[in-house]
Amino acid sequence: MTREHERLQEDEGRAKNWKRWGPYLSERQWGTVREDYSEHGHSWSEFPHDHARRRAYRWGEDGLNGWCDRQGRLCFAPALWNGKDTILKERLFGLGGNEGNHGEDVKECYYYLESTPTHSYTKVLYKYPHAKFPYSEIRERNAQLGREGPELELADMGMFDNGRYFDVVQEVAKRSPEDLLWRITVTNHGPDHAPIHVLPMLWFRNIWKWGSDRETPLRKPSLELKDGCIHVSHESLGDYYFHADSPDVESDTSWLFTENETDYNSVYGFGSPAGQVKDAFHKLLIHGDRNAVAPFPAGTKAAAHFVFNVPPGKSITIRCRLHTVKNDNGLGGLDQFDETFAARVAECDEFYERVIPKDLSPEEYLICRQGYAGLLWTKQFYHYVIEDWLKGDSDGPAAPASRLDGRNHDWYHFFARDILSMPDKWEYPWFAAWDSAFHMIPFAAVDPHFAKEQLLLLLREWYMHPNGQMPAYEWNFSDVNPPVHAWAVWRVYKIADPKGSRDLLFLERCFQKLLMNFTWWVNRKDMEGRHVFGGGFLGLDNIGVFDRSHALPDGGKLHQADGTAWMASYCLLMLAMALELAEEKPAYEDIASKFFEHFVNITDAINSLGGTGLWDERDGFYYDQLIVNHDEPLPLRIRSLVGLLPMCAVTVLKQTKIEKLKGFRKRMDWFLSSRPDILKYISVRRPNEDKKSALCLLAIPSEVQLRKTLRRMLDPEEFLSNYGIRSLSKAHGKEPFVFEHGGERNEVTYTPGESDSGMFGGNSNWRGPIWFPTNFLIIEALERYHHFYGDSFKIEYPTRSGVEKTLREVAIDLCDRLISLFCPGPDGTRPCFGAADRYRDVPHWQDLLLFHEYFHAETGEGLGASHQTGWTSLVVKLVKDRREKLCETAM
The missing domain is CATH 2.70.98 (Beta-galactosidase; Chain A, domain 5)
Known part of the structure; x- marks a missing residue:
C-alpha cells in the first residue's frame, strides 16, 4: 500500500482530515446564477468580469488556480x-x-x-x-x-x-x-x-x-x-x-x-x-x-x-x-x-x-497522469441555498418580487455547501448531473470513496426534488438531463471494489433513491402510458431541429428515440442492481421482475407502437416522431446520436444468475408465457449446448436492426470519423434535414466544429463533433453485444471497406481513434491542438494536454470548454482498460 493509499484510508475512516484543504477554489465566480440578484436573470451582465475585483461575492470565491478549505x-x-x-x-x-x-x-x-x-x-x-x-x-x-x-x-x-x-x-x-x-x-x-x-x-x-x-x-x-x-x-x-x-x-x-x-x-x-x-x-x-x-x-x-x-x-x-x-x-x-x-x-x-498500468507507452502514460490531474483539480466548493437566494440578503437592496416565481423557484428545498466535481471550473463552475455521472468512472480508480459519496450526494433529499427529479444544472434545475446516474452507480460499484468485497450498502442506498427518480420519469415523461418517452433536450443542446425543451409546433408532442432509449437502459441498470441485491435480500426479486417487464414493454413500444414504433425500416434507423393535431406521427429523419442510443440499451444475463433466483425466474416465465408476442425481444445463446453457460440478451434492436444501425454508424461518410463516432451523420452536410411547418423553416446540417446556432447559448454543438461520453457508451455496448454473439458476429468495418471485424475489434479500434486525439501524429502534432504549432515546436509547450468539451469531427481539434476534464477524462479509462474490456459484459 502506498503512502497516498494510506492517506485515503485515514481520511475515509475520519482518522485524519486529509481532504479538508484542496484546490477547491473556483476559477470563476462572477457571471454565475448564484451571484445574480437581478430581476430578469441576466447573470453575465449582472455580475461581469469588471466587477469581480471590486465586488465581494455572496456565495463563493475565485482565484488564479487557488486553494481553500472544504467550506470555502x-x-x-x-x-x-x-x-x-x-x-x-x-x-x-x-x-x-x-x-x-x-x-x-x-x-x-x-x-x-x-x-x-x-x-x-x-x-x-x-x-x-x-x-x-x-x-x-x-x-x-x-x-x-x-x-x-x-x-x-x-x-x-x-x-x-x-x-x-x-x-x-x-x-x-x-x-x-x-x-x-x-x-x-x-x-x-x-x-x-x-x-x-x-x-x-x-x-x-x-x-x-x-x-x-x-x-x-x-x-x-x-x-x-x-x-x-x-x-x-x-x-x-x-x-x-x-x-x-x-x-x-x-x-x-x-x-x-x-x-x-x-x-x-x-x-x-x-x-x-x-x-x-x-x-x-x-x-x-x-x-x-x-x-x-x-x-x-x-x-x-x-x-x-x-x-x-x-x-x-x-x-x-x-x-x-x-x-x-x-x-x-x-x-x-x-x-x-x-x-x-x-x-x-x-x-x-x-x-x-x-x-496506471506499467505497459503503457510514454504518451499514454502522460494522458493518464494529466487526465487524473485535471479530474482532481476540477473539484470545487459549491454553495447555493435556494431559499436564501430567492429572498435576497439583508445587506443589499430588496430582491425583486418576480424572483419568487423565477429561475429555480420550485427547488426551494435545495441546499448545497459541498465539494463537487465540476465540468469546468471556469466555463461551467457548477455541477451538471449527467456530467457528474461520467466523471465518477475515472474517479472510481483513484478515489472510490469520493466517487460513491458524489453519487449519493445528488440523491440526497436536499438535492433531489421531493417529486423524485434530480437537479440538472444551475441555470435551470428543472431541465432534464439523461438519466445516467444509475449507470454510474452500477459502474462505480463494480470498479471501486474487487469482486467478493463489493459495497452492497452503497448499492442499496442508491437504489432506493433511484426508484424515486425512475418513478418521476415514468410519471412525467411517459404521460400517455405507452412506454415511449419524451424528455426534452436531454443534454444534447442543439441536436434537434428545434429546441426540444420548449413548446413544439402547434402544441405537438414528441416521441423521442433517445428519451425512450435512456429509459430502457435505466430499466436494465435497475434490473442489474435488483438482481445483485436479491442474492442477499430475496425481497429484491420482486422489483427485479418489475424492471424486466418494464424493459420488455419499452422495447416493444419503440419497435412496434403504431406498427413500426420509432424504427424506420426504409432507412434502417431510429428517429424521433412528431405528432401534431393527432395526425399520423411524422418521423424527423435526422441521423444523429438520437438514433444510435437505442443500440446502447443492452445487457447480458447469465443463466446461472437467473436460475439462482427462483422467485425472479418464476415471475419471468409467467410474464413471457402470458405475453408470447414479446418473446422476440429476448435472445438466448447456449455455447456448446451447455445450459450452465447460457446467456440471455436483452436489447432494443434485434440482430437485423443492430446490423443496419451499425452499417450506418461505421460508415466514414456518416458517423465514423478518424477520431471516433460523430454526433450527427456527415451525410447531412450534403443533404441537410429541413422541417417546414406553419410558414417556418428549420434546418439541421452537419457542423463538425463549433456551433453555428444560438440554441442554448451556442456554447456547445451536437451537430457533428466527437463527444467522449456518448462514444464511451457506444463502445461499452459493442463489448456487450460481442460477449453475447461472440466472434461469429462480424461486421464490415469500416462500411464498404470489404474488411470484416468482430464487435470487440471494432470497439478496440474506436478506443484507439479517441485516444489518438491526444497523441502526436507522424509530424509530432497532437490533433486536439489543431493548428497551434507551439505545442509541437516549442519545448515549454510540449507535453501539455487539455481535455476539451468536444472535438472537431474532421480535424480532431479540441473545442468548447478547454478544461472539461471531467467526462473527457474517460480517455484515461480507455487507455488503461481497452485491452481487457471497459466493462463487465454480463451480470
Missing part, C-alpha cells in the same frame, strides 16, 4: 502584475456568454499537471504574457466574429511570440492535514529581463455582511501581522499562521492588508464602506494609491508583495506555509521546505505507478 472560508491564490497590465491579475479572464462568438470562453493558458486524490501534492502551470493583457481588444475583436468563424485566442494576437511570457508554476505539498506548503516558481522564457510582481494572497470569503442566520459568524475573522507572519483567526476554522518569503530577494517580506468588501462607490456610484475594499492591491499597484491599503497590518484580505526583474531563461521562487497554531510539526517557519516537496512528489509518483 479561507482562500489562497497568487496575484500577478507585469508592470503593464491595466488590471492586477487575480483571476482568469474570459468572455461572458453574451460576449464570445461561441458563448462563454476563457482567454488564458493554464494546465493542471499533477494531483494526488487527497491533494497531498498538486501542481498547476499558468502562462502569463510579458505584454499588456489585451482585455478591450479581445472583447472588441471577438464581438466582430460570427458563429461561423473560430474563436480569437491570446496566441493568435502574438501574446506568446518569441517566448515573451512567464511560466508560473504553483505546487502545494501537505506536511499534515493542517500544515500546507506552497511553492511558486516563475520562469522567464523571453530574450530579455522582465519585471513581475507576485503577491501570494490570503483572504476570507465574506460571510459577515449578508445577514444569513446560517452563516453569519459571531465575530468577524481576521488576518493580522505578528512576529513576521500572519496570524489567521476564524471562529469555526481555527487559528493558523501564514508565512511567506523568497530566497531570491534579500529584503524582508512586504505585507499588504485590506478588507474583502465591495467598493460601492466604484461599482454602484454611491457610498463606500468604512476602511479598505476588495481591490486595494489593484489600486496600489496600477494607480499608485497608497491610501487604498490598510494603514495597520490587519484585515480580511492580505498579501505578501514581491518584486522581481527576472533574467532571460531564469527562475525565481516564492515559498509559503499555512499551518494551525496547534500543529506546527515541531518546525519553525519554512524549515524542511524542499525536503517535504521531494517526499510528496515521490509519493505521488509511487501512487500512480500502482494505479
Whole structure:
C-alpha cells in the first residue's frame, strides 16, 4: 500500500482530515446564477468580469488556480502584475456568454499537471504574457466574429511570440492535514529581463455582511501581522499562521492588508464602506494609491508583495506555509521546505505507478497522469441555498418580487455547501448531473470513496426534488438531463471494489433513491402510458431541429428515440442492481421482475407502437416522431446520436444468475408465457449446448436492426470519423434535414466544429463533433453485444471497406481513434491542438494536454470548454482498460 493509499484510508475512516484543504477554489465566480440578484436573470451582465475585483461575492470565491478549505472560508491564490497590465491579475479572464462568438470562453493558458486524490501534492502551470493583457481588444475583436468563424485566442494576437511570457508554476505539498506548503516558481522564457510582481494572497470569503442566520459568524475573522507572519483567526476554522518569503530577494517580506468588501462607490456610484475594499492591491499597484491599503497590518484580505526583474531563461521562487497554531510539526517557519516537496512528489509518483498500468507507452502514460490531474483539480466548493437566494440578503437592496416565481423557484428545498466535481471550473463552475455521472468512472480508480459519496450526494433529499427529479444544472434545475446516474452507480460499484468485497450498502442506498427518480420519469415523461418517452433536450443542446425543451409546433408532442432509449437502459441498470441485491435480500426479486417487464414493454413500444414504433425500416434507423393535431406521427429523419442510443440499451444475463433466483425466474416465465408476442425481444445463446453457460440478451434492436444501425454508424461518410463516432451523420452536410411547418423553416446540417446556432447559448454543438461520453457508451455496448454473439458476429468495418471485424475489434479500434486525439501524429502534432504549432515546436509547450468539451469531427481539434476534464477524462479509462474490456459484459 502506498503512502497516498494510506492517506485515503485515514481520511475515509475520519482518522485524519486529509481532504479538508484542496484546490477547491473556483476559477470563476462572477457571471454565475448564484451571484445574480437581478430581476430578469441576466447573470453575465449582472455580475461581469469588471466587477469581480471590486465586488465581494455572496456565495463563493475565485482565484488564479487557488486553494481553500472544504467550506470555502479561507482562500489562497497568487496575484500577478507585469508592470503593464491595466488590471492586477487575480483571476482568469474570459468572455461572458453574451460576449464570445461561441458563448462563454476563457482567454488564458493554464494546465493542471499533477494531483494526488487527497491533494497531498498538486501542481498547476499558468502562462502569463510579458505584454499588456489585451482585455478591450479581445472583447472588441471577438464581438466582430460570427458563429461561423473560430474563436480569437491570446496566441493568435502574438501574446506568446518569441517566448515573451512567464511560466508560473504553483505546487502545494501537505506536511499534515493542517500544515500546507506552497511553492511558486516563475520562469522567464523571453530574450530579455522582465519585471513581475507576485503577491501570494490570503483572504476570507465574506460571510459577515449578508445577514444569513446560517452563516453569519459571531465575530468577524481576521488576518493580522505578528512576529513576521500572519496570524489567521476564524471562529469555526481555527487559528493558523501564514508565512511567506523568497530566497531570491534579500529584503524582508512586504505585507499588504485590506478588507474583502465591495467598493460601492466604484461599482454602484454611491457610498463606500468604512476602511479598505476588495481591490486595494489593484489600486496600489496600477494607480499608485497608497491610501487604498490598510494603514495597520490587519484585515480580511492580505498579501505578501514581491518584486522581481527576472533574467532571460531564469527562475525565481516564492515559498509559503499555512499551518494551525496547534500543529506546527515541531518546525519553525519554512524549515524542511524542499525536503517535504521531494517526499510528496515521490509519493505521488509511487501512487500512480500502482494505479496506471506499467505497459503503457510514454504518451499514454502522460494522458493518464494529466487526465487524473485535471479530474482532481476540477473539484470545487459549491454553495447555493435556494431559499436564501430567492429572498435576497439583508445587506443589499430588496430582491425583486418576480424572483419568487423565477429561475429555480420550485427547488426551494435545495441546499448545497459541498465539494463537487465540476465540468469546468471556469466555463461551467457548477455541477451538471449527467456530467457528474461520467466523471465518477475515472474517479472510481483513484478515489472510490469520493466517487460513491458524489453519487449519493445528488440523491440526497436536499438535492433531489421531493417529486423524485434530480437537479440538472444551475441555470435551470428543472431541465432534464439523461438519466445516467444509475449507470454510474452500477459502474462505480463494480470498479471501486474487487469482486467478493463489493459495497452492497452503497448499492442499496442508491437504489432506493433511484426508484424515486425512475418513478418521476415514468410519471412525467411517459404521460400517455405507452412506454415511449419524451424528455426534452436531454443534454444534447442543439441536436434537434428545434429546441426540444420548449413548446413544439402547434402544441405537438414528441416521441423521442433517445428519451425512450435512456429509459430502457435505466430499466436494465435497475434490473442489474435488483438482481445483485436479491442474492442477499430475496425481497429484491420482486422489483427485479418489475424492471424486466418494464424493459420488455419499452422495447416493444419503440419497435412496434403504431406498427413500426420509432424504427424506420426504409432507412434502417431510429428517429424521433412528431405528432401534431393527432395526425399520423411524422418521423424527423435526422441521423444523429438520437438514433444510435437505442443500440446502447443492452445487457447480458447469465443463466446461472437467473436460475439462482427462483422467485425472479418464476415471475419471468409467467410474464413471457402470458405475453408470447414479446418473446422476440429476448435472445438466448447456449455455447456448446451447455445450459450452465447460457446467456440471455436483452436489447432494443434485434440482430437485423443492430446490423443496419451499425452499417450506418461505421460508415466514414456518416458517423465514423478518424477520431471516433460523430454526433450527427456527415451525410447531412450534403443533404441537410429541413422541417417546414406553419410558414417556418428549420434546418439541421452537419457542423463538425463549433456551433453555428444560438440554441442554448451556442456554447456547445451536437451537430457533428466527437463527444467522449456518448462514444464511451457506444463502445461499452459493442463489448456487450460481442460477449453475447461472440466472434461469429462480424461486421464490415469500416462500411464498404470489404474488411470484416468482430464487435470487440471494432470497439478496440474506436478506443484507439479517441485516444489518438491526444497523441502526436507522424509530424509530432497532437490533433486536439489543431493548428497551434507551439505545442509541437516549442519545448515549454510540449507535453501539455487539455481535455476539451468536444472535438472537431474532421480535424480532431479540441473545442468548447478547454478544461472539461471531467467526462473527457474517460480517455484515461480507455487507455488503461481497452485491452481487457471497459466493462463487465454480463451480470
